[in-house]
Amino acid sequence: MSRPIPRRTVLRGMLAGVAVAVPLPRLAAMLDGNGTAYADATPLLPRYLTWFFGNGADPTQWVPAAVGQGAAWSLSPSLMPLAEFKPWLSVLSGYDVKIPALYAHKSAPAAVLTGAQAAMNGDVTAPSIDQRIAALINKDTAFPSGLHVGISNVTGAGALDFNISFNGPNAPNPPNYSPAHLFATLLSLSGAQEPDPSLFRRKSLLDAVAEETRALQHQLGAEDRLRLDRHLDGIAELQTQIDATITSADCGTPIDPDVAYPDRGEDGSISLDRCRAFADLLAFAFSCELTRVASFVFSCAACHAPYTEAGLGSVTFHEDFGHRLSPMGIDYATGGFHTGVAYAMSGLAELLKRLRDTPDATGNLLDNTAVYTTSCVGQPWDHRMDDFPLLVVGKAGGLLRGDIHHRAAGDNASKVPFTLLKLFGSPDPSFGADEGLVSQTIPELLA
Amino acid sequence: MRRGDSYVFGALLAALLGASACYQGVSANADGSAGTTTLATTGDLTGDPAPTTSDSDSDGDAPDAPQAVPGPTLRRLTAAEFTHAVQDLLGPVSIGAVEADSSQDGFFAVGAARVALSPAGVAKYEQAIGDATAQAFSDPARVAQILRCVPTQLDDVPCMRDALATFGRRAWRRPLTSVELDRYLGIAAAIGGETGDVVVGLRHAVWALLQAPHFLYRVELGLPSPDDGGRLKFTAWEMASRLAFTLWNTVPDEALLDAAEADLLADSAGVHAQAVRMLADPRARQGVHNFITELYGLWALGEKVKDDTLFPEWTPTLKAVMRDELLARVEDVVFDQPADFFSLYDGQKVFVNNELAKIYGLDEVQPDGFRAAMLPPDSPRRGLIGSALVLAMNSLPARTSATERGQFIAESLLCRTVPPPPPTVDTNLDDGEMQDPGPKTLREKLEPHRADPACSGCHNITDPLGLALEHFDTVGRWRPTDQGLTIDASGELDGQYFADGSELALLLREHPVVANCLVRKLYTYAGGRLPLPRETDTVAEIEDELALSGNRFDRLLVALVTHDDFRFAHPAGTVVAGDDSEGDKP
Known part of the structure; x- marks a missing residue:
């Protein structure tokens, strides 16, 4: 399902005989009097982002003491870094991953991302929620499959490898760990640079490559044809981006991470500055509607990286704290684990801050975004899959209520992604498979 | 908490590492993979399991059902x-x-x-x-x-x-x-x-x-070959590509392409001639490096961390020289001597600079340089399992891991599958045990895992082998005791007693499955998929060639690339009967 571009204000161009059109940023002036739709009555599309952190959370520190709306509930210790975003925050507690834990560190993340069991080889068996939503709302952007970024590139215990976004089995969207690389890409699409005449040449080369690829497909079996379909999707996306570069909308200039965060650390290392750098760039891309879908991996499933900046040394967070194996003792390990989870939430807060501080339509980006936050495990030292960490942050264009702690002890965690899928307009009556299958949403989440 | 207390406490906590390492090991193979899959699930397979291990092959309980084989894939x-x-x-x-x-x-x-x-x-x-x-x-x-x-x-x-x-x-x-x-x-x-x-x-x-x-x-798809029983025969060009990527890890050179153009790669003899030429080319070292890097997971070394308060020796330069050393040992055995590949498993020739010499307890020399050296004959350190890289890669940041080390031996050298852990396993011991103040050796700490039926399926495969290496700390240095306690490094491998890691290395070299395992690993690497049950004979035939050559790895590569199953494929979906009739290899 593709939204035709002319449904909203676009910048049109004709260069070298090629008609091109690209969305302008969504500004209040383009909208109807209520700020809830474009002037032509096309409803606004909210943005979607999956934010993932590895190694789970301790429910005793994560789950707020009281349930309810607004003043009825207060933040838990682990969630304190999100305090200033409480009006946008929905905490879902008590939900269980119902998929059996056949594969440690694989079954649970596969379940909360796709609703289905993982494959034995550590891959997923179904598309992840971000890709399901991208198919609904993102096809007319410069990045139809979304933007996918990551902070830590240290492997976990196998699990789903580094990936949290999957177009399907064996079709991951690996994260980009380089803010500088993403900045360069977005800068070319921002309208801040003069289009380069070589862009047309690159397009002509890609035409030839696509032609070769399609010809080759005729010789192949079904699985290889599908793989090359995905390659062709990539060629088409790149050509769309080149078109967008040629006649880019004026969205201003993204923040250069090398200027703003020169000491952010190497690509693949964990630091809040790296979180800030990506947060700037994703907020820019959302604001300009270069994409409406993204994913953000703070750390992968069962991530082995150190949380050095949080004062937890150079040891692996997964073992010393997630499994509480620190030679400093169990009290230190437990305290360090809580510190680490709060540190991860500080990384999330950096993104939420930029979304909140970026105007969009009549409000801000956080008003118009849904950020789904989850992990690979519940309480990690027992590999628990009950009372799973699940947050939804943002108001999704007014569709989400926010400022709520809703507890549903023993309910199916798949209901959270399914609720989001329905929120973005899916007609599908259910989500997930086998024990992960659900056909009911969580009405308490909705405004 | 005072450091002294925490050390003792940490020793107790280390009891937990067995369970967690089992988890980790199962999902991150000690042989470097980021996921253990023991069933062939590639291509158009029907989903019939193709066990990776010679052990599970050998039970022979049920003959393999006829199988639709995967066709060649991109x-x-x-x-x-x-x-x-x-x-x-x-x-x-x-x-x-x-x-x-x-x-x-x-x-x-x-x-x-x-x-x-x-x-x-x-x-x-x-x-x-x-x-x-x-x-x-x-x-x-x-x-x-x-x-x-x-x-x-x-x-x-x-x-x-x-x-x-x-x-x-x-x-x-x-x-x-x-x-x-x-x-x-x-x-x-x-x-x-x-x-x-x-x-x-x-x-x-x-x-x-x-x-x-x-x-x-x-793009190596083959063409139907009516003279070859309906199989697909890789074209001469495709053979050139297969040879180059398998032996050199890169594209063919002009000579190989010229051989393809002259149709000199259509039979085993022509492939043999090119393979011999290619193995004499320096690019063959690049090819073997890449296989070893994938086989032993050397690519993951970069992210391997150690607790820098306990092990300040763990530097980027030490990591690099550990990797160089392992590759140098392989090159020495495969190309420079060349010798029996399995001499890697128990050999005492090492390669060091001064930084690594310190880890091995060898003398420094001036000027420093990367050089060959021999461990003393009575050294407790032998073979691949005594290399600093294998010891350090398969350890935790602050502690050794008998489970990870054992898993490396079981999976990478013996092709044994470590079963997945039970779903509800608890990686922590209960508080009662946690509060036991006495120091314990790793063997004592791991005892509960081998006694508990829920854990023993995994730990009985890994721990007895890994415990043989307890004399080597997490960066691979010799240690006479563990926290002042006597280390018992003895154990058994398939009924054969060993007193320590050095004796285990000798047993591994002579173990009847190591050749079969090496061939299976190489076959998987070269073919881009696990061997199918019907390819048991193929693996056995290549293994025979390896034995005839005195276990020369270069000859193994030649045997692989000249084998019919490297030159032919079956069309996707062809049903090929399982070949259990003659019994599987060990």
């Missing part, structure tokens, strides 16, 4: 293959990041046959190849090396055609068809005309040729 070049190929084609260039490899069944080579490239990955290729061609074509002398003919005028079509035909043949590992050649000639002419520079036009044609699937994927 394999995207791994990052290493891509890098080597681009540098062979363009000369030394820096190459930007491309999409990361995905390890399946322990090998990037298998992931490359299954996983699709993401849209962002397409853009990365376009940029990396664009940058590489721009670098290479900025130097006229380099251009003259890349292109057989360098035109000066746009109307010198014969020269442009010759340049693109020869470059295209090398990059795509086959001649371009006339339609294909015209397409790239058209690109060169159009962009050459637009820019007024014919070389700029050719650079763009090269940029496109290297983005085409015929470069980025190994």
Whole structure:
């Protein structure tokens, strides 16, 4: 399902005989009097982002003491870094991953991302929620499959490898760990640079490559044809981006991470500055509607990286704290684990801050975004899959209520992604498979 | 908490590492994979399990059902293959990041046959190849090396055609068809005309040729061969590609392509002649390096951390020399001596600089340099399992891990499957045990895991082997005791007693399954998928050749690439009966 571009204000161009059109940023002036739709009555599309952190959370520190709306509930210790975003925050507690834990560190993340069991080889068996939503709302952007970024590139215990976004089995969207690389890409699409005449040449080369690829497909079996379909999707996306570069909308200039965060650390290392750098760039891309879908991996499933900046040394967070194996003792390990989870939430807060501080339509980006936050495990030292960490942050264009702690002890965690899928307009009556299958949403989440 | 207390407490906590390492091990193979898969699930398989282990092969309880075999599949070049190929084609260039490899069944080579490239990955290729061609074509002398003919005028079509035909043949590992050649000639002419520079036009044609699937994927599909029982026979061009990537980890050279063009790769003898030539070429070392890097998971060394308060020796330079040493040991055995490959498993020849010599307890020399050295004959350190790299890679940041080390031995050397842990396993001991203040050896701490039926399935395979290496700390140094306690490194391997790691190394060298295991690993790597049950005989035949050669790895490579199953494939979905009738190999 593709939204035709002319449904909203676009910048049109004709260069070298090629008609091109690209969305302008969504500004209040383009909208109807209520700020809830474009002037032509096309409803606004909210943005979607999956934010993932590895190694789970301790429910005793994560789950707020009281349930309810607004003043009825207060933040838990682990969630304190999100305090200033409480009006946008929905905490879902008590939900269980119902998929059996056949594969440690694989079954649970596969379940909360796709609703289905993982494959034995550590891959997923179904598309992840971000890709399901991208198919609904993102096809007319410069990045139809979304933007996918990551902070830590240290492997976990196998699990789903580094990936949290999957177009399907064996079709991951690996994260980009380089803010500088993403900045360069977005800068070319921002309208801040003069289009380069070589862009047309690159397009002509890609035409030839696509032609070769399609010809080759005729010789192949079904699985290889599908793989090359995905390659062709990539060629088409790149050509769309080149078109967008040629006649880019004026969205201003993204923040250069090398200027703003020169000491952010190497690509693949964990630091809040790296979180800030990506947060700037994703907020820019959302604001300009270069994409409406993204994913953000703070750390992968069962991530082995150190949380050095949080004062937890150079040891692996997964073992010393997630499994509480620190030679400093169990009290230190437990305290360090809580510190680490709060540190991860500080990384999330950096993104939420930029979304909140970026105007969009009549409000801000956080008003118009849904950020789904989850992990690979519940309480990690027992590999628990009950009372799973699940947050939804943002108001999704007014569709989400926010400022709520809703507890549903023993309910199916798949209901959270399914609720989001329905929120973005899916007609599908259910989500997930086998024990992960659900056909009911969580009405308490909705405004 | 005071440091002294915490040390004791930590020792107790280390009891937990068995369970967690089992988890970790099961999902991150000690042989370097990021996921243990023991069933062949590739291609058009029916889903029938193809056990990876010779152990599970040998039970012979039920004959294999007839199986629909997977047909040949595309394999995207791994990052290493891509890098080597681009540098062979363009000369030394820096190459930007491309999409990361995905390890399946322990090998990037298998992931490359299954996983699709993401849209962002397409853009990365376009940029990396664009940058590489721009670098290479900025130097006229380099251009003259890349292109057989360098035109000066746009109307010198014969020269442009010759340049693109020869470059295209090398990059795509086959001649371009006339339609294909015209397409790239058209690109060169159009962009050459637009820019007024014919070389700029050719650079763009090269940029496109290297983005085409015929470069980025190994297109080795075979052709029906009526004389060969309906099998698909890989064409001479495809054989050239298979030989080059298997033996060299890069594209064929002109001599190999010329052999293909002269149809000299159609039979085993022709393949043999080329394989022998190729193994004498320095690129064969690159090929063996890559296999070993994938087999032992050396690519993960970079991210391996140690607690720097306890092990300040763990430096980037030490890590690098550990890796260099392992590869040097392999090169020595495979190429420089050459000798029985399994002498790696119990040998005492090491390679060190002064930093690594300290870890091995050897004397430093001045001036420092990377050099061969012999451990004393009575040294407790022997073989691959005594190498600093294997000991350190398979340890935790602050402690050894008998479970990880044992898993390396079980999976990488013996092809044994460590069963998955039970779903509800608790990785912590209960508080009562946690509060026991007495120090324990790792053997004592792991005892509950081997006694508890819920844990023993995993730990009885790994721990007895890993405990043999308890005399070596987490960075691979000898230690006489553990926290002042006597270390009992003894155990049994399949009924054979060993007193310590050195004796275990001797047993491993002589173990009846190590040859079969090595062949299975190489077969998986070269074929991009696990061996199917019906290929048990193939593996056995190659294993026989290995034995006849005195276990020479170079001869093993020749036996592999000259085998029928390297030169032929079955069409996808062909039903081939299982071959249990003669009994499986051990």
